[in-house]
Amino acid sequence: MIIKVKIYTIPTCVYCKMAKDFFAKNEIEYEEYDVSKDKKALAEMVEKSHQMSVPVIDIENEIFVGFNRSDIEKVLRILKQKK
Amino acid sequence: MYDLAIIGGGPAGVAAGIYASRKQIKTVIITDIFGGQSLVSASIENWVGDKSISGFNLAKKLEDHLKVQQGIDIVDGDFVLKITKNKDLFVILTKNNKKIEAKTLIVASGSRRRKLNVPGEQKFEGRGVAYCSTCDAPLFKNKSVAVVGTGNAGLEATQDLLSYAKQIYLFGRASDIRGDASTQAKIIKSEKIKIILNVQVKEILGDKVVTGLRYIDLNKNKEDILEIEGIFVEIGSIPNSELVKDLVLINKFGEIVVDHKTQQTSMRGIWAAGDVTNGLYKQNNISVGDAIKAVLNIQSHLNSL
Numbered sequence: 001m002i003i004k005v006k007i008y009t010i011p012t013c014v015y016c017k018m019a020k021d022f023f024a025k026n027e028i029e030y031e032e033y034d035v036s037k038d039k040k041a042l043a044e045m046v047e048k049s050h051q052m053s054v055p056v057i058d059i060e061n062e063i064f065v066g067f068n069r070s071d072i073e074k075v076l077r078i079l080k081q082k083k
Numbered sequence: 084m085y086d087l088a089i090i091g092g093g094p095a096g097v098a099a100g101i102y103a104s105r106k107q108i109k110t111v112i113i114t115d116i117f118g119g120q121s122l123v124s125a126s127i128e129n130w131v132g133d134k135s136i137s138g139f140n141l142a143k144k145l146e147d148h149l150k151v152q153q154g155i156d157i158v159d160g161d162f163v164l165k166i167t168k169n170k171d172l173f174v175i176l177t178k179n180n181k182k183i184e185a186k187t188l189i190v191a192s193g194s195r196r197r198k199l200n201v202p203g204e205q206k207f208e209g210r211g212v213a214y215c216s217t218c219d220a221p222l223f224k225n226k227s228v229a230v231v232g233t234g235n236a237g238l239e240a241t242q243d244l245l246s247y248a249k250q251i252y253l254f255g256r257a258s259d260i261r262g263d264a265s266t267q268a269k270i271i272k273s274e275k276i277k278i279i280l281n282v283q284v285k286e287i288l289g290d291k292v293v294t295g296l297r298y299i300d301l302n303k304n305k306e307d308i309l310e311i312e313g314i315f316v317e318i319g320s321i322p323n324s325e326l327v328k329d330l331v332l333i334n335k336f337g338e339i340v341v342d343h344k345t346q347q348t349s350m351r352g353i354w355a356a357g358d359v360t361n362g363l364y365k366q367n368n369i370s371v372g373d374a375i376k377a378v379l380n381i382q383s384h385l386n387s388l
Contacts, residue, residue: 012243013218014123014139018116036221051209052222052292052313065209069160070179 003079005030006058008045016055019067026076084184085111085156086385087378088175090163090326091191093119095357095370097145099189102378104152108385111156111183112149113163113175118142119193120320120358121367125217125243131368138217141367158183163192163326173352187384189377190327190339190348190355191370194320199231203287203296204316211293211313216240223313225249229296231284232317238262240315241270248275252309254298255280287314322359334361346377354381 005023007030009016023030033041035054049056049065057064059075089099092114103110121127124138136144150157158181165176166188175183196214198204204212213219216230220243228248230240233255239262244251251273253260258281260267270276279298286297288308295310322337332340332349338361339348346354354377357370 010218010221012125012220013215014137014142015215015218017139036224042222049209052211053209053213053215053219054222055218 003028003076003083004058004060006033007031008033008035008041008054008056008058010034010036010054013054015067018069019055019057019072022067022069022072028076084172084186085109086185087111087187087189087381088113088173088183088185089189089191090114090175091119091193091357091359092117092146092149092159093191093193093357093370094121094145094367095119095191095193095374096189097149098371099191099356099374099378100149100155100157101152102375103381104155106378106382107154108378108382109154111158111185113158113161113177113183115160115162116142117146117149117159119367119370120195123215123217124239127367129366129368166326166330168330168350168352171352186352186388187381188327188353189346189374189381190324190331190353190359191357191374192323192326192359194322194358194365196316197319197321199284199287199316199318201284201286203289203293207287207289207293210291211289212287213313213315214317216243216315216317219315220244220247223248226312227310228252228313228315229254229309229311230315230317232319233257233260233262233278233280234317234319235262235266236317236319237315238266238270240317241276242266244315245270245273245275248313251276252311253278254282254284256283256301257281284314320358320365324359327353327355331355336361344376345380346373347380352384 035042045056051065086109089112100112121138161177161179167174224247227250229252231254281301282298284298288295339355341360356374358365
């Protein structure tokens with residue numbers, strides 16, 4: 001069972017670190033894009049989220065702005081049931 | 084049933100947890116996240132014992148220190164919605180529907196960010212209106228931005244923006260800058276920064292994203308519009324005291340009124356510590372000391388029951 005996760009981050013952002021720690025702890029692989037350096041990823045992030053704020057988390061095309069652990073846990077539970 | 088429930092996982096809550104555990108008081112601590120408001124700070128240079136530490140690492144250290152204690156129950160990723168009193172017990176209800184009973188409470192729920200409350204602020208949140216400079220400053224590369232607030236948080240936001248923004252306007256309501264002199268000295272030299280004092284922001288303007296702000300010059304009573312692409316709001320905080328508003332005395336600032344000798348509130352059985360109280364100075368180090376006072380006082384209270 002593989003859940004596709006992308007995280008758009010900035011190195012100094014603590015909520016990004018918390019999000020990454022969370023996925024690591026739950027042994028879920030993620031692709032990370034540093035939008036302070038990667039212009040293409042920044043454009044993609046803004047297009048997906050309509051927001052200028054990090055982190056943006058893309059879980060199987062569902063978009064989360066910021067890191068809200070209980071919201072993300074909920075969506076992961078649903079995805080795991082589906083798969 | 085617990086002897087003590089601690090609400091909050093900032094410096095006050097964690098200090099209370101460590102002391103309570105070492106005093107073998109049957110304790111539970113309930114918190115959304117660890118670290119408190121300093122969590123988003125890039126660098127804290129006045130936390131005693133550390134020359135410089137990031138808010139993230141401070142939060143980790145606090146959490147680690149708490150988690151090695153014996154016999155304390157930790158409920159994290161949850162927060163308290165309501166507290167009621169049932170005879171001699173306090174009944175705590177959490178967002179995840181947990182019901183926790185305790186003989187005594189330490190309210191260390193801290194405070195949250197004050198917002199401007201002007202038209203446009205909510206609409207453009209995340210679309211130019213930002214509240215976390217360590218998170219979002221790099222997104223404003225080569226852009227003109229405003230920072231509202233000249234306290235330490237405002238000065239730190241300005242500092243975080245310095246390496247990215249093209250131009251920074253620092254807005255203050257008072258006639259002088261309030262933050263620490265040492266941080267002021269670091270930013271005042273930059274030609275990128277324009278300081279605009281005695282002003283009040285009236286509206287945030289934009290279409291899809293922020294394009295400007297309307298403000299009033301309080302001395303001249305004159306309105307002006309400034310074209311900017313981002314605005315960082317750092318205008319202080321509001322105590323998270325709502326959860327006990329029907330139980331204890333709260334002052335006009337929303338702060339829980341405590342006896343500064345013991346941290347006791349107006350209700351027997353409830354203590355409070357840290358930024359949620361009417362303590363004169365809101366500081367990590369002070370919150371720690373106040374929380375410890377509370378635990379020591381609670382220990383004598385519990386022994387007398």
